[in-house]
Amino acid sequence: MSAATAHPSLRTRLLGAAVVLVLAALVVAGLAIGVILHRFVRGQLDGRLDAQIVALRAGLEAGILPESLDAPPFDRPGPGWAWEVRRGPETTRSGSLRGGDIRLTEPGPEDVPGRPHPAWGTGPRGQPLYARVVTLPGTQPATIVVAAPEGELYGPLREALTSLALALGILGLCLLAGLAFQVRLGLAPLRRLRTDLASVRAGTRERVPAEQPAEIAPVVAELNALLDQNARNLERARGHVANLAHALKTPLATLSMALAAPTRDPDGALRREVEDMDRRVRHHLRRARAAALAGSARTRTPLAPQLTDLRNALVRLYAEKGVAIALAVPDDLVVSCEGQDLDEMLGNLVDNACRWCRGRVQVSAVAEDGAVRVRVEDDGPGLNAEAAEAAEAVMARGRRLDEGVPGHGFGLPITLELAELYGGGLTLGRADLGGLRAELTLPA
Known part of the structure; x- marks a missing residue:
């Protein structure tokens, strides 16, 4: 049973109670006024008949013939x-x-x-x-x-009661209309609160406005306190992840430098193990940092500025190769994603395209069905049949992403992990330019 079926809305309760009370009041008022009208009409008729009795009585006492x-x-x-x-x-x-x-x-x-x-x-x-x-x-x-x-007693009473019933019916309709407007007006702060909460979730607001009616103000204060507490917990979690990253990567870097001498690691086996450990640590630290963003839908990040900065950096990085990166991204396109995570996902995809392209990389983005699809294409060798099967295995949901696709490193699995944590995804395919096409989906 749905919540709406099990628990009627406040509007339904208020309007139902108002209808019952108005009808009860109208019935009681109708009965009371009917009794008063009956007494009035009967009193008028009694007065008229009693006046004739007084005249006849006086005539009898005076000896006047009643005729x-x-x-x-x-x-x-x-x-x-x-x-x-x-x-x-x-x-x-x-x-x-x-x-x-x-x-x-x-x-x-x-x-x-x-x-x-x-x-x-x-x-x-x-x-x-x-x-x-x-x-x-x-x-x-x-x-x-x-x-x-x-009929002189009940006829006027019926006419008066008919007019009274019509008047009470019109009054009842006016009262119900006024009560419906009052209920709508009274529940308006709750509708605004729902809109404000949706804005907080969408990332357009950081907190719910504190200017609320006295009855709702305590609830809003508790909501804002909860949002502030979640923000503080998020910052603490990021700080712990950063400390852990520093505590793990520093010894690994020291080991890597120590094993750089050929005499300490003649066949390079230990160095490869250290590098593998470093990749795994980076991968899981990124996952831990992204997992700390439960509720990250509050963040809104414009897409075009991030891609523009990334293009400028990669063009300089691959200047000797002469890579040209074309952007086709609307300026008003926004995703519900942390800026640093968006940088990492886009950086992995565009850097991978620049590494394998022959000279051209194209990045486009569109918004559809409540999501933003970012497509990164290059004119490189793309995926052969064997690489395509490996890519499908890497992108399969529920698989451990401890190993990367040959030729693409660990950037794609990390990007997929981050995208799924935001409710999105990543797919690979053949690009129109002839190389790899990576399509990243994120919530709008």
């Missing part, structure tokens, strides 16, 4: 607005009932005697009604029922 209080909309049949006054066996009705009765199906509790309380019922035509009922005490008790269509 005279039959004002609109209680005088129009059909819509459901109606009232009744029940006193003993007598029932006085509004004109809208036309002789029918209000049948209460849910009278509702009378909380305070003498005060109106809600009830539900049906009209003469079976239409649902919402009513207010009050019982008047006295020597001749009377019950007043004032009703309105149930």
Whole structure:
């Protein structure tokens, strides 16, 4: 299982939590506002019905006939607005009932005697009604029922809730859009940190910028401390390798000078052994120095200046031979490689070409597929069939590179080792000029 599948991203977590919280808040807000609207609409309707009850009650107490209080909309049949006054066996009705009765199906509790309380019922035509009922005490008790269509209670509420749901939906979308922008804005420092780390790895930066938000600043400080520690360890490793090189090469040089006298080594066997030891020591010291560059991708080295300096040096070195070195390298081509290692690899290849050429050496470089390919060609004898088989054996991955290809010395194995340590490689072939073609691949 991949890390992305096992552990959702911070953006997914934040947006998921935001969606859940926003939806929960909208639902709670919708319910709360719905309750408030229901109470408001019911309060308005109760007030209207209670006003009719007060008018009817006052008319009864003043001895005024209730029929005279039959004002609109209680005088129009059909819509459901109606009232009744029940006193003993007598029932006085509004004109809208036309002789029918209000049948209460849910009278509702009378909380305070003498005060109106809600009830539900049906009209003469079976239409649902919402009513207010009050019982008047006295020597001749009377019950007043004032009703309105149930739609007057729930119709405005449905309209208000529909508009409320639409408004809450728009608000929810705006909130989610704002939260998405906020999450993107909040995670922007992490994206910049990733870009800065990629720049450090690519070699365009030495350290991550310390100007960071307070929450990320401690992490950046630890990263920079780790980078500084790695740099110090690298310098110490190089110093140890240099000390070891000096400690080993000096005795070997002394032995070589001591064996230079014919009397001490008549057949030259010891001298050859010392020279072989010296080559092996140099080879493995170079490997140890290159292995200390784990993370060397931080280094960026321009290719053209290195080759230009190398050409100037080798032209003077092979001045008697009259070697002409042609360069076809873009000025902006850069490789992720230590400068001293690049000098050694290019020096081995170009020096080998100058040694075996008849007079012409050509060096070209191109960038493709995230890598830089440096091609060194000469017009020398090149590789015959036997030498080609030996070159393939030397370049095979996993073989010990303790011996060099005949005619090419130890420069090619060392170059291959260094190139592989940087994730590149080295191949040999036939050049268009007729001689050897060595193609070095390094990360761009």
